[in-house]
Amino acid sequence: MSLIVMKFGGTSVANGDRIKSVADRIIRQVEAGDKVIAVVSAMGKMTDDLVAIANQVTDNPPSREMDVLLSAGEQISMSILAMAIDAKGHVAKSFTGAQAGIITDGGYTKARIEQIDASRLKEALREGNIVIVAGFQGVTKEGDITTLGRGGSDTTAVAIAAAVGADVCEIYTDVDGVYTTDPRIDPKARKIDEISYEEMLELADSGAGVLQSRSVEFARNFGVVIHCRSAFSDEPGTLVKEVSDMESAVISGIAYDDSEAKVTLRGVPDQPGIAAMTFSKVSEIGANVDMIVQNKSENGLTDLSFTTPSKDLPKVTEILDAMVKDLGARSYVVDESIAKISLVGAGMKSHPGVAAKMFSVLAENQINISLISTSPIRISVIIDGEQKELAVNCLHTAFDLDSDSLFEETQLSSEELAAKAQKGR
C-alpha cells in the first residue's frame, strides 16, 4: 500500500464529465489498495471568469481581496470532485488551503509556503477518506487567505507530498511526460523515463512547460519523487527524482523558448559599472532579463546584449534612448525574431566536448549563434527564430535522442557510444 498525492490541473477538471473521469482515476488507485490525496486546480475557465467579475468593479484590485476571490475557484472544484467520488460510492473530504494547514507568508498573489500542518489530512486519511486539497492556496499565520501564484497547484501537491511523506507525487497533465524535446517541433522526440531534479529545473527554466521550476525545486529540497504523467491514459510518464551522476544521460533533453527578444547596446564605453547601471534601470521598470552577454570590441568600446521576455519589450524600449545617452553608447538594436535553444544533461559535467559538438552541429546546418550562456548542466544559444525547428531537429538527432536511434547506424565517437550505452540502461 502506497500513499500517493495526485495533482490534477484546470484542464483535467474543466467540467462535470472530466471531474467524473478524475474521480474514476482516483478510485482505481484506491481500489488497488493505495491511499490518495488529490490536489486540484480551479475548473478550466473559472479563474478567468472570477477575474472578469473583479474587472467589473476595478482595474486594480487589492491583492488581499484578489486572493480571497481566486481561492474560491479551487474551493468549487474540490467540492465537486468530492461529490463525484461520493456519487461513485467512495468517501471523500475536501480541504481548502487553510483547512489543509498550508501556512504561507503574507505575499498575496505569490505567497511562499512556510510550513504545513498536515494533521487534519492525516486524520482524514486514517478515517478512510479520499482526501481532496485545494491547490494554489494557503493561509497566513494571521488567518488571511493567500494564493501561491503561477504553478501554485504543483507546488501545493509537492509540498503536501513532503508533509505527509507520500511515496510519490503524481502530476497529471495533458501531455504524457517530459520529452527529449517538444514533439510538435520534432516528431522523433522521445519520452524520458527518469530525469534528475537539476535537469528538470534547467529544462523548465529553458522553456519546457510541463512542470514549473518552483515545484521541482521544492521536490528537490524535500526529496519528493514527482511522476509527471497523462491525465488521459494509464501509461507511466516521467519520474523526476534524485539520479546519481553514474546514471545520468549526457543529454536529457532539448528545450526551446521563442518568447524572448534580444536587445543589444552597441559601442558602450568599456568601463566598470556599465552593466550594473544598465540592469538596475531595466529592473526598476519591472522588466525581466534572462541572458546577458558582454563582448569586448575594439577602441575600448563594447557590445552589451541581453534577452528579455517579448511582453516586457515595450517597457524596455521606452528607456533605451535615455539609456544609450546615459551610457554614452553609440546605438541600440532590438531583435524580436530570436529563439533560445538549450541542451540540458547532468552527464555533460563529466563529458567534455558537448558544447563543441553542439556548436559544430549548428554550424554544419548554417545556423548562426548570436549569444551563448551555460550552466554546469546546460548550454543555451540564441539563434534566428526561423531556424528554431532546424536547430532542435539536428541537435536531437546528433545527440542521439531520436526515438528509434538505438537501432540506427550513426557516426559516434567512442565517448558518445559509451554515453549512449549508459543511457540505454
Add this chain to the structure above:
Amino acid sequence: MSLIVMKFGGTSVANGDRIKSVADRIIRQVEAGDKVIAVVSAMGKMTDDLVAIANQVTDNPPSREMDVLLSAGEQISMSILAMAIDAKGHVAKSFTGAQAGIITDGGYTKARIEQIDASRLKEALREGNIVIVAGFQGVTKEGDITTLGRGGSDTTAVAIAAAVGADVCEIYTDVDGVYTTDPRIDPKARKIDEISYEEMLELADSGAGVLQSRSVEFARNFGVVIHCRSAFSDEPGTLVKEVSDMESAVISGIAYDDSEAKVTLRGVPDQPGIAAMTFSKVSEIGANVDMIVQNKSENGLTDLSFTTPSKDLPKVTEILDAMVKDLGARSYVVDESIAKISLVGAGMKSHPGVAAKMFSVLAENQINISLISTSPIRISVIIDGEQKELAVNCLHTAFDLDSDSLFEETQLSSEELAAKAQKGR
C-alpha cells in the same frame, strides 16, 4: 458615531454595477462618521450556478461538500465588494464565516450558530477598515465549513450585530420595509414604522416574506434592533425591536399564505390516539403540517383537517388511502385552492373582540371560514383561495390599517377608537 451592521442580499449584489452601488451606500455611512460591518449574500444567480455544476456530477451531493461549494458564493461577492470599496478610495477587508469567527454546530446545510469570536472583526474595525463578512456561512469547532440554510445571511448579520454590540442591524432588501399587508394585494397597505419581535415573528411565520423568522428570533434573544429597509433608497424602513405592550397596535399587519393545501379525513372514529397516529404517519414521510383542527361530529365520528405545504402534498396523498383504512375513516378530501389569512397584533392580547370582529367582517363579505387557529397575538383562518384579495382588503380597511384611514370617518366601536388613538401615537 455608531457601529452599524448592514446586510445586503443576493439581488443587491447581483452584478458589478449593483455592487458599486452597495459600496457607495456603505461609504456614505462611513463618511457620515459611522463604523460599518457589511454582511453579503452570494451574487444573484451564483448559488444556482454552483448547484448546477454539482448536478453535473451527482443528484445527491453529500451535505458537507455542498456547504464547501455554496460557501464559495459569498467568498466571491465579499471580495468583489471589498475591491469596489477599495476602488472608491476606502479601505476594506473581507472575512469568510470561518475568518469572522462564526462557530456553528455540525448540521451541514442548516447549521446553527453556537458562538461568535468577533476579535478579528473588532481588530479590523479598529484599524479603520470597512469590514465585509460572508453571510450564510460558518465553521465548526473542528474547522469544517457549514452553511446556515434559508435566511442564513440575515441570521449572520443579526448574530454579528449581537457579537460586536452594534447599534443597529440594517437589513437591505428590495422592499422598503414591513407593510401592514402585501401592497401587491392591497394598494392601501401602509409601511409600519416599528414592530415588535413577536409580531414580526408571527407575520413571518404567516407568510410575510420580508424577514426570516430565524433571524428575528435571534434578534429578540439578543436584543438586536433590526432596521429592515430598501437597498434602493435612503428612506427609513421598519424597525423591529422591543415594543412595550402599552405601545402595541391592536393589529399590526395582515399576512396571507396561499402555498398550502387542506386535507380532511371524514368520519374518523372519535377515539383517543387518532390524531397522534395520523400525524406521526405524516411526519414519518417528511411532510410538514401547519394547522390542525378536529371537529366532533354526530355518531361518535369526527372530521380531522390539517394543512400542509402544497409541495408536500404528493407525499401526503400517497399515504391517504392507507390512512383512511387504518383509521377506519369514511373518506378523505383534498382542497388545494385555499388561502390562510392571518391577523397579527400584540395589542390583541389586551383587546378582546378582535376575533369576533374578524369573523363578522369576513361573513359580511360572504367569505366562508373553513379552519381557524390562534396564538396570543395572531388569528389565522383558512378560506377559499379565490377570496384571498377580498379578505385582505376588507380586513385591512376594517382594522384601520389603510394608509390614509386616520382621516376617514369609519364606524368604530369605542374600543376600536381607543386602540386607534393608541396606535396613532
